Amino acid sequence: MEANSLKSNLYGVSAIFSDTKKIAEITHKVAELGYKNYDVHSSFPIHNLPKKMKLKWSPLGYIAFVLGISGAAFGLFLTWWTMSVDYPLIIGGKPWFSFPAFVPVLFELTVLLASVGTAIVMLFIIFKFPNPKHPLHDTEYMKRVSVDGFGIVIEAKDEKFDYEKIRSLFSEFGAEKIFDIYYSPEELNYKPKVFEPKFIVFLIFLVVLTAFIGYFVNNKLFYMPPFDFMLYQFRVNPQEESTLFADGFAMRPPVKGTVARGQSFYQFKGQPEEAAANLINPLLPTEQTLALGQKKFNTFCSPCHGWRGEGDSRLNQQFPNPPSLHTDKVRNWTDGRIYHIITEGQNIMPSYASQLSEEERWAIILYIRALQRSLNAKLEDVQ
């Protein structure tokens, strides 16, 4: 090889020294002479060397601090937003934002982000790793350094680089061996391989594989045992017959001649006029009972009768329209008559006895009375 081409891909001149004292001396000298692009290599960190190399204080401590604060802030936001804003639940009588209970999660996220983040910053941003193609790799020099040598390299790109001068400087300080280090030609002409067909095919393969696994897991795997525990349970679904009971029903009727706790026997079955004459509303129209009545009316009555009982329901035209509750006929009915209709049903209106407790039925009636009064107010109501 000609001397000229040798120079063109020269990375630097390196020297091996045999102990820490010698390497400290040469480093001191090189730094004094004002070289910038040089580096000292050893298989363990040598103390005082950063000082001799005039290296700046490592910023990693500050980076860790900033990342730790970010972790804590993220943890605080996550716990606050999920537990107090997006889905507030009262758990164990704690307030929605129960900070002491969030501290463990906050702490863990602080540590996680600070330590992992700092390591990533150091390796991939400060050191620009991975870098397995550096010219120093696979050289005799590196092999000595990783065992017991202490090496120094002055790069050819340094302004003060002078091949002969550096070599003589190194031997003056007692270098054990001096090596020239070259870039390999392939590396100088290296181009990124992102768009190579092989890589593209690999990416396509990954996409197909991921899609297939996703499809398989969601549509097949979760319907196979044991993943389908929740799908097949010992219960009777709608339209199925119970195999346990002779009559095929899953639900059991109450034992004959008994009344369940909290319910009473309805004595006016099929006797609307009797009910109208004998039943009296036990509730007083207070704020509480009217609020209960409104809630239950809106839930169970308004789908057909409308929000104000005018028969203008949301289900208009889908079913025969129910009558308005503001006719004279209904207005003049007693509470007992209306109670009978809610309990037993009338025409196509079904019974609401199973959905509404007795108290709720009476509360609804109070609310209907209030509606009737509001749409048919007398002059003195306004005054």
Place this chain on the structure above:
Amino acid sequence: MSRDYDYTIEAPIIEQNPSHSHINDAIARPLETKPTWKYYLALGISTSMLLFGVVCWGYTFYYGIGMWGNNQPIGWAFDIVNFVFWIGIGHAGTLISAILFLLRQRWRTGIARFAEAMTIFAVITAGLFPLFHVGRPWLAGYLFPLPNQHHLWINFTSPLIWDVFAVSTYLTVSFVFWYIGLIPDFAMLRDRTTNKFKKTIYSILSFGWRHSNRHWHHYEMLYLVLAGFATPLVLSVHTIVSFDFAVSILPGWHTTIFPPYFVAGAVFSGFGMVQNVLIIIRKVFDLEHIITIDTLEKMNKVILATGMMVGYAYAIEFFIAWYSGNQFESFVFINRALGNYAWAYWVMVSCNVVFTQLFWFKKIRRSIIPMFIIGVLVNVGMWFERFVIVVTTLSKDFLPTNWASYIPTLYDTGILIGSFGLFFTLVILFIRTMPVVSISEVKGVVEIFKKQH
């Protein structure tokens, strides 16, 4: 020999003052030689144990956790006992690698790498138990706050969720700490090997590390930062594990002494395990001058100290049970010592408090076989400690009609055996694939002592 008895002079951490190339050779030897039949025997035993555990876990996976002996009122048993046990084993590693690093205890160099690796393996093993215990392990992803179509989030006020965060953070940070330490050693192996396949692997693993002092400068700072974060982290992990119990309202669990008591116990059992495994490693791989008897003696002192902390906690629990005047609390502790699980309680006390007192004698601290036996007993005792805490409290709760005894099934025991199999399989594979001692740190320590003499 006189140095052994004079504590005013710091004994060299690495004996025989080896050359740097000797350190490289000694530590890389297990990676470059063919294993003997003993290695395969050990691997065979541990993988058989693992296989047994896998079969038992497979049954549990398919049929559900009804295969276990857990039943009302004992909803937590072997699964949680083993979880706490293995997490505890891990704590010694971080203590050695992070806390002793901050305290400038140089004797940690010979054992730090190995202890860190054991931390990672122990946490992996521990993490499997809550996973089994959720019953449907394939849905365990919902333990993390993943956005989902139900708009439902996890309960951040629950100690069990704190556990998820603590253990996963612990695993991640331990792994990063361990890996950062391994990078220079992988680079050394890359420069050393002549095998092309190995070279590719080590090149990838070392990220192209080139022993540069400009890098070492940042590297040392990162190591300090990581040690600084790992120290409160390791204390927090077992504290949070103890919250699983202490935040509940059951007598015997609801005590404020639990966090420090658990942390001391974790370090105690972890040191027992590290000491046991290191005794075998240094013998088998001729690392007796790097992992010295002085180091082992120091570990035994830690075992003695933490063992007495644990003993103190046992005593204080009894004192508080009496002093509080709470009859449920008193009952639980009298039941522990004299009730149907009294045998477990006395196994725990004798192993953790009584036998470790033998470490007061210098001769026992420095002889291999007695210390090995005591190390095994420490782990037996610490396993029973968790058993006593979990099972005795649950077996006799407030209502005497609920009282029951816990009998482990074959599957419980199988998974316990399998967990040991998993742990030791990972350890055995580790010692043949990665440098078990930190080469760069040992070289640094040797250099320091060269200067002093």
